Amino acid sequence: MLENHHLSIDRLRKQPINSLISQEELEKKLPISDAIASQVISGRRRIERILEGRDPRLLVIIGPCSIHDSNAAIEYATRMKTLSEQYQNQLEIVMRTYFEKPRTAAGWKGMISDPLLDGSSQVNLGIEMARKVLLDINRLGLPTATEFLDIIMGQYIADLISWGAIGARTTESQIHRQMASALSCPIGFKNGTDGNIDIAIDAVRVASASHIFVSPNKKGEMTIYQTLGNPYGHVVMRGGKKPNYSAKDIALACHKLRDFHLPEHVVVDLSHGNCQKRYRHQLSVSHSMAEQIRSGSKAILGVMIESFLIEGSQQIVPEKPLIYGQSVTDSCLSWSNTEDLLYELSEAVKARF
Ligand SMILES: O=C[C@H](O)[C@H](O)COP(=O)(O)O
Numbered sequence: 001m002l003e004n005h006h007l008s009i010d011r012l013r014k015q016p017i018n019s020l021i022s023q024e025e026l027e028k029k030l031p032i033s034d035a036i037a038s039q040v041i042s043g044r045r046r047i048e049r050i051l052e053g054r055d056p057r058l059l060v061i062i063g064p065c066s067i068h069d070s071n072a073a074i075e076y077a078t079r080m081k082t083l084s085e086q087y088q089n090q091l092e093i094v095m096r097t098y099f100e101k102p103r104t105a106a107g108w109k110g111m112i113s114d115p116l117l118d119g120s121s122q123v124n125l126g127i128e129m130a131r132k133v134l135l136d137i138n139r140l141g142l143p144t145a146t147e148f149l150d151i152i153m154g155q156y157i158a159d160l161i162s163w164g165a166i167g168a169r170t171t172e173s174q175i176h177r178q179m180a181s182a183l184s185c186p187i188g189f190k191n192g193t194d195g196n197i198d199i200a201i202d203a204v205r206v207a208s209a210s211h212i213f214v215s216p217n218k219k220g221e222m223t224i225y226q227t228l229g230n231p232y233g234h235v236v237m238r239g240g241k242k243p244n245y246s247a248k249d250i251a252l253a254c255h256k257l258r259d260f261h262l263p264e265h266v267v268v269d270l271s272h273g274n275c276q277k278r279y280r281h282q283l284s285v286s287h288s289m290a291e292q293i294r295s296g297s298k299a300i301l302g303v304m305i306e307s308f309l310i311e312g313s314q315q316i317v318p319e320k321p322l323i324y325g326q327s328v329t330d331s332c333l334s335w336s337n338t339e340d341l342l343y344e345l346s347e348a349v350k351a352r353f
């Protein structure tokens, strides 16, 4: 009687579906080898050197908006690995491997939440598939980037990530800033969806400090951690109601960073608000980046690009087969546009050595 009464007080709007695999169990199933661990560590170190201003190469975070098909992701990574070797003296290429999608309103929330893309929400399968893709891509020798959206799920893959993002919708969230202060990779904070850069600068400052952060340990036991602070936070300009990639916008952001004695550099996201959701416009934003870099800008430390095997995007329709290699979230650039764009950026970077 008492139990029923209790149920009606705090379990009105949820019911258990399944228990979640622990990080320890998942890592036992899909362990990181010594070779992959040192690949991740060296990828992070190269990115950190760019952030420290000790490497003039351009950080390029590139890949599909989201990963929904492991085979297509591996094919993309294999092709990208060839380009990353070709341009290794100018570009540090890191592949976008986004498994969690923050949605403006509704929509598919990514491989971790719904790996079968049918609303069956098999989270244990999703997290296993995500970890496997990351192991495979890192095994190819390509560093990986992701958005840390859910403060618990990201920890199941964080050991395989060389660059992390806190997205436009969560940069202002205290919990995400605290999580970033604990993460082992460099973290880019997006400006807000309305274009507000100040919240991203605040996030960099907050994440660089130590915090108390409550999260599960590898066994799944809730634990109180003291974080050390992340010295590699930086701002990602992604535009908002209007683009913010012009030299003037970047100079303004640098001016604001200077006021807080922070390094005067940013990553520019060519997609999202900067292309105003017209994916081909990423090419014009890229021309502007190349132009600014050629004229000596040191403020652009990196760029983010949404690209996949096939350009554009497609809807997830029940029973309808998906087009292989095409995005199911934001529209992406084609492979051939991607090749042209990386060539242009690599040539521009030569000019700033
Ligand atoms: O990068 C992806 C999307 O821009 C983000 O997840 C929001 O997508 P939506 O506006 O289609 O929900």
Ligand SMILES: C=C(OP(=O)(O)O)C(=O)O
Pocket (backbone or CB within 6 Å): 065, 098, 102, 147, 166, 167, 168, 169, 190, 238, 272
């Ligand atoms: C969701 C993304 O970006 P933003 O947070 O800038 O909207 C993204 O890069 O996938």
